[in-house]
Amino acid sequence: MELRTIRYFLAVAREENITRAAELLHVTQPTLSKQLKALEDELGKKLFMRHSFSIQLTEEGILLRKRAEDLIKMADKITTEFLALDDILGGDVYFGLAESYQIRCLAATIRRFKESYPDLHYHITSGDTEQVTEKLDKGIIDFAVLAQEPNTAKYHYLTFPHADLWGVVMPKDCLLVEKDSICVDDLFGLPLFCSEQGWSNDISKWCGNNMDKLHLEGSFRLSYNGSLFVKEGLGYLLTFEHLIDTSPDSGLTFRPLTPKLETKMYLIWKKYQVFTPIAERLLEMLKAELSE
Incomplete structure:
Protein backbone atom coordinates (compact mmCIF):
# COMPACT_ATOMS: atom_id res chain seq x y z
CA MET A 1 0.00 0.00 0.00
CA GLU A 2 1.68 3.22 -1.15
CA LEU A 3 1.34 6.60 0.57
CA ARG A 4 0.42 8.14 -2.77
CA THR A 5 -2.54 5.79 -3.07
CA ILE A 6 -3.59 6.63 0.49
CA ARG A 7 -3.49 10.33 -0.38
CA TYR A 8 -5.63 9.64 -3.43
CA PHE A 9 -8.15 7.77 -1.28
CA LEU A 10 -8.36 10.63 1.24
CA ALA A 11 -8.86 13.21 -1.48
CA VAL A 12 -11.79 11.27 -2.93
CA ALA A 13 -13.23 10.70 0.55
CA ARG A 14 -13.13 14.44 1.23
CA GLU A 15 -14.54 15.55 -2.11
CA GLU A 16 -17.08 12.69 -2.44
CA ASN A 17 -16.54 13.06 -6.17
CA ILE A 18 -13.85 11.43 -8.31
CA THR A 19 -13.82 14.18 -10.95
CA ARG A 20 -13.21 16.97 -8.43
CA ALA A 21 -10.62 14.88 -6.59
CA ALA A 22 -8.78 14.14 -9.82
CA GLU A 23 -8.63 17.86 -10.63
CA LEU A 24 -7.21 18.66 -7.19
CA LEU A 25 -4.65 15.86 -7.46
CA HIS A 26 -3.70 16.81 -11.03
CA VAL A 27 -4.30 13.29 -12.34
CA THR A 28 -6.76 11.95 -14.88
CA GLN A 29 -10.05 10.50 -13.71
CA PRO A 30 -9.29 7.02 -15.21
CA THR A 31 -5.93 6.97 -13.39
CA LEU A 32 -7.59 7.85 -10.08
CA SER A 33 -10.37 5.29 -10.55
CA LYS A 34 -7.77 2.63 -11.34
CA GLN A 35 -5.82 3.43 -8.17
CA LEU A 36 -8.96 3.21 -6.02
CA LYS A 37 -9.94 -0.11 -7.57
CA ALA A 38 -6.44 -1.47 -6.93
CA LEU A 39 -6.70 -0.35 -3.28
CA GLU A 40 -10.05 -2.12 -2.87
CA ASP A 41 -8.60 -5.27 -4.45
CA GLU A 42 -5.57 -5.14 -2.15
CA LEU A 43 -7.71 -4.81 0.99
CA GLY A 44 -10.40 -7.18 -0.24
CA LYS A 45 -13.13 -4.74 0.78
CA LYS A 46 -15.39 -2.31 -1.03
CA LEU A 47 -14.51 1.20 0.14
CA PHE A 48 -17.01 3.30 -1.81
CA MET A 49 -20.64 3.18 -2.83
CA ARG A 50 -20.82 4.84 -6.23
CA HIS A 51 -23.83 6.97 -7.21
CA SER A 52 -24.60 8.96 -10.35
CA PHE A 53 -22.88 12.19 -9.33
CA SER A 54 -21.13 11.31 -6.07
CA ILE A 55 -19.59 8.52 -4.07
CA GLN A 56 -20.03 7.58 -0.42
CA LEU A 57 -17.76 5.71 1.97
CA THR A 58 -18.78 2.25 3.11
CA GLU A 59 -18.24 1.23 6.75
CA GLU A 60 -14.90 -0.23 5.71
CA GLY A 61 -14.08 3.03 3.93
CA ILE A 62 -14.87 5.05 7.05
CA LEU A 63 -12.52 2.84 9.07
CA LEU A 64 -9.77 3.21 6.47
CA ARG A 65 -10.24 7.00 6.39
CA LYS A 66 -9.49 7.29 10.12
CA ARG A 67 -6.44 5.04 9.85
CA ALA A 68 -5.28 6.75 6.66
CA GLU A 69 -5.49 10.24 8.16
CA ASP A 70 -3.30 9.14 11.08
CA LEU A 71 -0.88 7.42 8.69
CA ILE A 72 -0.47 10.50 6.50
CA LYS A 73 0.01 12.74 9.54
CA MET A 74 2.75 10.43 10.80
CA ALA A 75 4.41 10.28 7.39
CA ASP A 76 4.36 14.06 7.03
CA LYS A 77 5.69 14.48 10.56
CA ILE A 78 8.57 12.08 9.87
CA THR A 79 9.46 14.07 6.76
CA ALA A 163 -4.22 22.71 40.29
CA ASP A 164 -7.56 23.28 38.57
CA LEU A 165 -10.51 23.87 40.88
CA TRP A 166 -13.77 22.03 40.19
CA GLY A 167 -17.11 23.75 40.50
CA VAL A 168 -20.55 24.29 39.01
CA VAL A 169 -21.38 26.75 36.23
CA MET A 170 -25.03 27.78 36.58
CA PRO A 171 -27.46 30.51 35.48
CA LYS A 172 -26.92 33.60 37.61
CA ASP A 173 -30.61 33.70 38.58
CA CYS A 174 -30.86 30.13 39.95
CA LEU A 175 -31.27 29.40 43.68
CA LEU A 176 -27.86 27.75 44.06
CA VAL A 177 -26.19 31.10 43.37
CA GLU A 178 -26.99 32.09 46.96
CA LYS A 179 -24.57 29.43 48.23
CA ASP A 180 -20.81 30.11 48.53
CA SER A 181 -20.00 26.52 47.55
CA ILE A 182 -21.87 23.46 46.30
CA CYS A 183 -22.02 20.12 48.13
CA VAL A 184 -23.10 16.84 46.63
CA ASP A 185 -26.57 17.06 48.25
CA ASP A 186 -27.26 20.25 46.30
CA LEU A 187 -26.86 18.36 43.03
CA PHE A 188 -29.27 15.50 43.72
CA GLY A 189 -31.85 15.22 40.94
CA LEU A 190 -30.43 18.08 38.87
CA PRO A 191 -29.58 17.68 35.16
CA LEU A 192 -25.79 17.80 35.08
CA PHE A 193 -23.28 18.25 32.27
CA CYS A 194 -19.68 17.09 32.52
CA SER A 195 -16.90 15.54 30.47
CA GLU A 196 -16.97 11.74 30.44
CA GLN A 197 -13.45 11.66 31.85
CA GLY A 198 -14.27 14.05 34.69
CA TRP A 199 -17.53 12.30 35.50
CA SER A 200 -15.95 8.85 35.66
CA ASN A 201 -12.84 9.88 37.60
CA ASP A 202 -12.87 13.14 39.56
CA ILE A 203 -16.60 13.52 40.22
CA SER A 204 -17.02 9.84 41.02
CA LYS A 205 -14.30 10.02 43.68
CA TRP A 206 -15.63 13.29 45.06
CA CYS A 207 -19.22 12.17 45.64
CA GLY A 208 -18.39 8.63 46.81
CA ASN A 209 -21.44 6.50 47.53
CA ASN A 210 -23.78 9.25 46.27
CA MET A 211 -22.88 8.77 42.62
CA ASP A 212 -26.13 6.97 41.85
CA LYS A 213 -28.06 10.04 43.05
CA LEU A 214 -26.49 12.27 40.41
CA HIS A 215 -27.97 12.52 36.93
CA LEU A 216 -25.69 13.07 33.93
CA GLU A 217 -27.90 14.85 31.43
CA GLY A 218 -25.19 15.05 28.76
CA SER A 219 -21.43 14.92 28.28
CA PHE A 220 -19.17 17.37 26.47
CA ARG A 221 -15.49 17.21 25.54
CA LEU A 222 -15.38 21.02 25.48
CA SER A 223 -16.72 22.96 28.45
CA TYR A 224 -17.66 25.93 26.29
CA ASN A 225 -20.25 23.83 24.45
CA GLY A 226 -21.67 22.68 27.78
CA SER A 227 -21.99 26.28 28.95
CA LEU A 228 -24.27 27.07 26.00
CA PHE A 229 -26.69 24.41 27.22
CA VAL A 230 -26.54 25.92 30.70
CA LYS A 231 -27.44 29.31 29.23
CA GLU A 232 -30.52 27.71 27.69
CA GLY A 233 -31.60 26.47 31.12
CA LEU A 234 -31.04 22.80 30.32
CA GLY A 235 -28.81 21.99 33.29
CA TYR A 236 -25.69 22.68 35.34
CA LEU A 237 -22.09 22.26 34.17
CA LEU A 238 -19.42 20.57 36.31
CA THR A 239 -16.09 21.92 35.11
CA PHE A 240 -12.86 23.70 36.04
CA GLU A 241 -12.79 27.30 37.17
CA HIS A 242 -11.66 29.89 34.58
CA LEU A 243 -12.72 27.87 31.51
CA ILE A 244 -16.09 29.62 31.14
CA ASP A 245 -16.85 33.33 31.06
CA THR A 246 -18.81 34.02 34.26
CA SER A 247 -18.44 37.79 34.24
CA PRO A 248 -21.46 39.89 35.34
CA ASP A 249 -22.72 40.23 31.76
CA SER A 250 -22.33 36.53 30.88
CA GLY A 251 -25.55 35.36 32.57
CA LEU A 252 -23.55 32.59 34.29
CA THR A 253 -22.01 32.07 37.72
CA PHE A 254 -19.35 29.69 39.05
CA ARG A 255 -19.45 28.14 42.52
CA PRO A 256 -16.73 25.76 43.78
CA LEU A 257 -17.51 22.28 45.05
CA THR A 258 -17.21 21.44 48.73
CA PRO A 259 -15.26 19.60 49.92
CA LYS A 260 -12.76 21.21 47.58
CA LEU A 261 -11.97 19.15 44.48
CA GLU A 262 -8.81 19.92 42.51
CA THR A 263 -7.09 18.27 39.55
Whole structure:
Protein backbone atom coordinates (compact mmCIF):
# COMPACT_ATOMS: atom_id res chain seq x y z
CA MET A 1 0.00 0.00 0.00
CA GLU A 2 1.68 3.22 -1.15
CA LEU A 3 1.34 6.60 0.57
CA ARG A 4 0.42 8.14 -2.77
CA THR A 5 -2.54 5.79 -3.07
CA ILE A 6 -3.59 6.63 0.49
CA ARG A 7 -3.49 10.33 -0.38
CA TYR A 8 -5.63 9.64 -3.43
CA PHE A 9 -8.15 7.77 -1.28
CA LEU A 10 -8.36 10.63 1.24
CA ALA A 11 -8.86 13.21 -1.48
CA VAL A 12 -11.79 11.27 -2.93
CA ALA A 13 -13.23 10.70 0.55
CA ARG A 14 -13.13 14.44 1.23
CA GLU A 15 -14.54 15.55 -2.11
CA GLU A 16 -17.08 12.69 -2.44
CA ASN A 17 -16.54 13.06 -6.17
CA ILE A 18 -13.85 11.43 -8.31
CA THR A 19 -13.82 14.18 -10.95
CA ARG A 20 -13.21 16.97 -8.43
CA ALA A 21 -10.62 14.88 -6.59
CA ALA A 22 -8.78 14.14 -9.82
CA GLU A 23 -8.63 17.86 -10.63
CA LEU A 24 -7.21 18.66 -7.19
CA LEU A 25 -4.65 15.86 -7.46
CA HIS A 26 -3.70 16.81 -11.03
CA VAL A 27 -4.30 13.29 -12.34
CA THR A 28 -6.76 11.95 -14.88
CA GLN A 29 -10.05 10.50 -13.71
CA PRO A 30 -9.29 7.02 -15.21
CA THR A 31 -5.93 6.97 -13.39
CA LEU A 32 -7.59 7.85 -10.08
CA SER A 33 -10.37 5.29 -10.55
CA LYS A 34 -7.77 2.63 -11.34
CA GLN A 35 -5.82 3.43 -8.17
CA LEU A 36 -8.96 3.21 -6.02
CA LYS A 37 -9.94 -0.11 -7.57
CA ALA A 38 -6.44 -1.47 -6.93
CA LEU A 39 -6.70 -0.35 -3.28
CA GLU A 40 -10.05 -2.12 -2.87
CA ASP A 41 -8.60 -5.27 -4.45
CA GLU A 42 -5.57 -5.14 -2.15
CA LEU A 43 -7.71 -4.81 0.99
CA GLY A 44 -10.40 -7.18 -0.24
CA LYS A 45 -13.13 -4.74 0.78
CA LYS A 46 -15.39 -2.31 -1.03
CA LEU A 47 -14.51 1.20 0.14
CA PHE A 48 -17.01 3.30 -1.81
CA MET A 49 -20.64 3.18 -2.83
CA ARG A 50 -20.82 4.84 -6.23
CA HIS A 51 -23.83 6.97 -7.21
CA SER A 52 -24.60 8.96 -10.35
CA PHE A 53 -22.88 12.19 -9.33
CA SER A 54 -21.13 11.31 -6.07
CA ILE A 55 -19.59 8.52 -4.07
CA GLN A 56 -20.03 7.58 -0.42
CA LEU A 57 -17.76 5.71 1.97
CA THR A 58 -18.78 2.25 3.11
CA GLU A 59 -18.24 1.23 6.75
CA GLU A 60 -14.90 -0.23 5.71
CA GLY A 61 -14.08 3.03 3.93
CA ILE A 62 -14.87 5.05 7.05
CA LEU A 63 -12.52 2.84 9.07
CA LEU A 64 -9.77 3.21 6.47
CA ARG A 65 -10.24 7.00 6.39
CA LYS A 66 -9.49 7.29 10.12
CA ARG A 67 -6.44 5.04 9.85
CA ALA A 68 -5.28 6.75 6.66
CA GLU A 69 -5.49 10.24 8.16
CA ASP A 70 -3.30 9.14 11.08
CA LEU A 71 -0.88 7.42 8.69
CA ILE A 72 -0.47 10.50 6.50
CA LYS A 73 0.01 12.74 9.54
CA MET A 74 2.75 10.43 10.80
CA ALA A 75 4.41 10.28 7.39
CA ASP A 76 4.36 14.06 7.03
CA LYS A 77 5.69 14.48 10.56
CA ILE A 78 8.57 12.08 9.87
CA THR A 79 9.46 14.07 6.76
CA THR A 80 9.47 17.41 8.58
CA GLU A 81 11.45 15.93 11.49
CA PHE A 82 14.22 14.70 9.21
CA LEU A 83 14.31 18.02 7.39
CA ALA A 84 14.66 19.73 10.79
CA LEU A 85 17.47 17.53 12.14
CA ASP A 86 20.10 19.97 10.88
CA ASP A 87 18.05 23.03 11.81
CA ILE A 88 18.79 23.90 15.43
CA LEU A 89 17.02 27.25 15.22
CA GLY A 90 13.60 26.24 13.95
CA GLY A 91 11.16 23.49 13.11
CA ASP A 92 7.77 22.09 14.09
CA VAL A 93 6.55 20.93 17.50
CA TYR A 94 3.15 19.27 18.04
CA PHE A 95 1.01 19.42 21.21
CA GLY A 96 -2.24 17.75 22.27
CA LEU A 97 -3.88 19.69 25.09
CA ALA A 98 -6.56 19.14 27.69
CA GLU A 99 -8.68 22.12 28.73
CA SER A 100 -7.17 24.11 31.60
CA TYR A 101 -6.42 27.71 32.47
CA GLN A 102 -2.88 26.50 33.19
CA ILE A 103 -2.27 26.13 29.46
CA ARG A 104 -1.33 29.80 29.82
CA CYS A 105 1.91 28.60 31.50
CA LEU A 106 2.74 26.63 28.36
CA ALA A 107 1.77 29.54 26.13
CA ALA A 108 3.97 31.92 28.15
CA THR A 109 6.96 29.59 27.82
CA ILE A 110 6.44 29.24 24.07
CA ARG A 111 6.23 33.04 23.74
CA ARG A 112 9.55 33.48 25.54
CA PHE A 113 11.10 30.60 23.59
CA LYS A 114 10.12 32.18 20.27
CA GLU A 115 12.01 35.33 21.22
CA SER A 116 15.20 33.28 20.85
CA TYR A 117 13.92 30.86 18.20
CA PRO A 118 11.47 32.77 15.99
CA ASP A 119 11.44 29.98 13.40
CA LEU A 120 9.64 27.61 15.81
CA HIS A 121 6.27 26.52 14.41
CA TYR A 122 3.94 24.91 16.94
CA HIS A 123 0.74 22.99 16.26
CA ILE A 124 -2.05 22.59 18.82
CA THR A 125 -4.88 20.06 18.99
CA SER A 126 -7.31 19.72 21.88
CA GLY A 127 -8.90 16.67 23.47
CA ASP A 128 -9.35 14.55 26.55
CA THR A 129 -6.79 12.09 27.90
CA GLU A 130 -7.83 9.27 25.57
CA GLN A 131 -7.64 11.45 22.47
CA VAL A 132 -4.29 13.11 23.12
CA THR A 133 -2.50 10.00 24.41
CA GLU A 134 -3.64 8.07 21.33
CA LYS A 135 -2.00 10.71 19.13
CA LEU A 136 1.10 10.70 21.34
CA ASP A 137 1.44 6.91 21.18
CA LYS A 138 1.12 6.98 17.39
CA GLY A 139 3.80 9.64 17.09
CA ILE A 140 1.45 12.26 15.64
CA ILE A 141 2.26 14.72 18.44
CA ASP A 142 5.37 15.32 20.55
CA PHE A 143 3.80 16.35 23.86
CA ALA A 144 0.43 16.03 25.58
CA VAL A 145 -1.16 17.81 28.53
CA LEU A 146 -3.38 15.58 30.68
CA ALA A 147 -5.87 16.21 33.45
CA GLN A 148 -5.03 12.95 35.22
CA GLU A 149 -1.93 11.22 36.52
CA PRO A 150 0.16 9.79 33.66
CA ASN A 151 1.24 6.20 33.22
CA THR A 152 4.84 6.44 34.41
CA ALA A 153 5.72 3.13 32.74
CA LYS A 154 5.15 4.76 29.34
CA TYR A 155 5.73 8.48 29.82
CA HIS A 156 8.03 11.08 31.32
CA TYR A 157 6.15 14.03 32.76
CA LEU A 158 6.25 17.48 34.30
CA THR A 159 3.63 18.69 36.77
CA PHE A 160 2.09 22.11 36.24
CA PRO A 161 2.60 24.46 39.21
CA HIS A 162 -1.03 24.78 40.28
CA ALA A 163 -4.22 22.71 40.29
CA ASP A 164 -7.56 23.28 38.57
CA LEU A 165 -10.51 23.87 40.88
CA TRP A 166 -13.77 22.03 40.19
CA GLY A 167 -17.11 23.75 40.50
CA VAL A 168 -20.55 24.29 39.01
CA VAL A 169 -21.38 26.75 36.23
CA MET A 170 -25.03 27.78 36.58
CA PRO A 171 -27.46 30.51 35.48
CA LYS A 172 -26.92 33.60 37.61
CA ASP A 173 -30.61 33.70 38.58
CA CYS A 174 -30.86 30.13 39.95
CA LEU A 175 -31.27 29.40 43.68
CA LEU A 176 -27.86 27.75 44.06
CA VAL A 177 -26.19 31.10 43.37
CA GLU A 178 -26.99 32.09 46.96
CA LYS A 179 -24.57 29.43 48.23
CA ASP A 180 -20.81 30.11 48.53
CA SER A 181 -20.00 26.52 47.55
CA ILE A 182 -21.87 23.46 46.30
CA CYS A 183 -22.02 20.12 48.13
CA VAL A 184 -23.10 16.84 46.63
CA ASP A 185 -26.57 17.06 48.25
CA ASP A 186 -27.26 20.25 46.30
CA LEU A 187 -26.86 18.36 43.03
CA PHE A 188 -29.27 15.50 43.72
CA GLY A 189 -31.85 15.22 40.94
CA LEU A 190 -30.43 18.08 38.87
CA PRO A 191 -29.58 17.68 35.16
CA LEU A 192 -25.79 17.80 35.08
CA PHE A 193 -23.28 18.25 32.27
CA CYS A 194 -19.68 17.09 32.52
CA SER A 195 -16.90 15.54 30.47
CA GLU A 196 -16.97 11.74 30.44
CA GLN A 197 -13.45 11.66 31.85
CA GLY A 198 -14.27 14.05 34.69
CA TRP A 199 -17.53 12.30 35.50
CA SER A 200 -15.95 8.85 35.66
CA ASN A 201 -12.84 9.88 37.60
CA ASP A 202 -12.87 13.14 39.56
CA ILE A 203 -16.60 13.52 40.22
CA SER A 204 -17.02 9.84 41.02
CA LYS A 205 -14.30 10.02 43.68
CA TRP A 206 -15.63 13.29 45.06
CA CYS A 207 -19.22 12.17 45.64
CA GLY A 208 -18.39 8.63 46.81
CA ASN A 209 -21.44 6.50 47.53
CA ASN A 210 -23.78 9.25 46.27
CA MET A 211 -22.88 8.77 42.62
CA ASP A 212 -26.13 6.97 41.85
CA LYS A 213 -28.06 10.04 43.05
CA LEU A 214 -26.49 12.27 40.41
CA HIS A 215 -27.97 12.52 36.93
CA LEU A 216 -25.69 13.07 33.93
CA GLU A 217 -27.90 14.85 31.43
CA GLY A 218 -25.19 15.05 28.76
CA SER A 219 -21.43 14.92 28.28
CA PHE A 220 -19.17 17.37 26.47
CA ARG A 221 -15.49 17.21 25.54
CA LEU A 222 -15.38 21.02 25.48
CA SER A 223 -16.72 22.96 28.45
CA TYR A 224 -17.66 25.93 26.29
CA ASN A 225 -20.25 23.83 24.45
CA GLY A 226 -21.67 22.68 27.78
CA SER A 227 -21.99 26.28 28.95
CA LEU A 228 -24.27 27.07 26.00
CA PHE A 229 -26.69 24.41 27.22
CA VAL A 230 -26.54 25.92 30.70
CA LYS A 231 -27.44 29.31 29.23
CA GLU A 232 -30.52 27.71 27.69
CA GLY A 233 -31.60 26.47 31.12
CA LEU A 234 -31.04 22.80 30.32
CA GLY A 235 -28.81 21.99 33.29
CA TYR A 236 -25.69 22.68 35.34
CA LEU A 237 -22.09 22.26 34.17
CA LEU A 238 -19.42 20.57 36.31
CA THR A 239 -16.09 21.92 35.11
CA PHE A 240 -12.86 23.70 36.04
CA GLU A 241 -12.79 27.30 37.17
CA HIS A 242 -11.66 29.89 34.58
CA LEU A 243 -12.72 27.87 31.51
CA ILE A 244 -16.09 29.62 31.14
CA ASP A 245 -16.85 33.33 31.06
CA THR A 246 -18.81 34.02 34.26
CA SER A 247 -18.44 37.79 34.24
CA PRO A 248 -21.46 39.89 35.34
CA ASP A 249 -22.72 40.23 31.76
CA SER A 250 -22.33 36.53 30.88
CA GLY A 251 -25.55 35.36 32.57
CA LEU A 252 -23.55 32.59 34.29
CA THR A 253 -22.01 32.07 37.72
CA PHE A 254 -19.35 29.69 39.05
CA ARG A 255 -19.45 28.14 42.52
CA PRO A 256 -16.73 25.76 43.78
CA LEU A 257 -17.51 22.28 45.05
CA THR A 258 -17.21 21.44 48.73
CA PRO A 259 -15.26 19.60 49.92
CA LYS A 260 -12.76 21.21 47.58
CA LEU A 261 -11.97 19.15 44.48
CA GLU A 262 -8.81 19.92 42.51
CA THR A 263 -7.09 18.27 39.55
CA LYS A 264 -3.42 18.45 38.70
CA MET A 265 -2.24 18.96 35.11
CA TYR A 266 0.70 17.11 33.56
CA LEU A 267 2.86 17.64 30.49
CA ILE A 268 3.92 14.22 29.19
CA TRP A 269 6.10 12.74 26.45
CA LYS A 270 6.98 9.17 25.51
CA LYS A 271 9.92 7.44 27.10
CA TYR A 272 12.85 6.94 24.72
CA GLN A 273 11.40 9.66 22.51
CA VAL A 274 13.92 11.10 20.03
CA PHE A 275 13.17 14.80 19.53
CA THR A 276 14.21 17.24 16.85
CA PRO A 277 16.73 19.83 18.09
CA ILE A 278 14.08 22.53 18.43
CA ALA A 279 11.74 20.24 20.40
CA GLU A 280 14.62 19.21 22.68
CA ARG A 281 15.49 22.84 23.44
CA LEU A 282 11.86 23.72 24.09
CA LEU A 283 11.57 20.78 26.49
CA GLU A 284 14.60 21.98 28.43
CA MET A 285 13.00 25.39 28.83
CA LEU A 286 9.70 23.82 29.90
CA LYS A 287 11.52 21.74 32.52
CA ALA A 288 13.15 24.84 33.94
CA GLU A 289 10.07 27.07 33.94
CA LEU A 290 7.45 24.55 35.11
CA SER A 291 9.77 23.51 37.93
CA GLU A 292 9.88 27.10 39.10
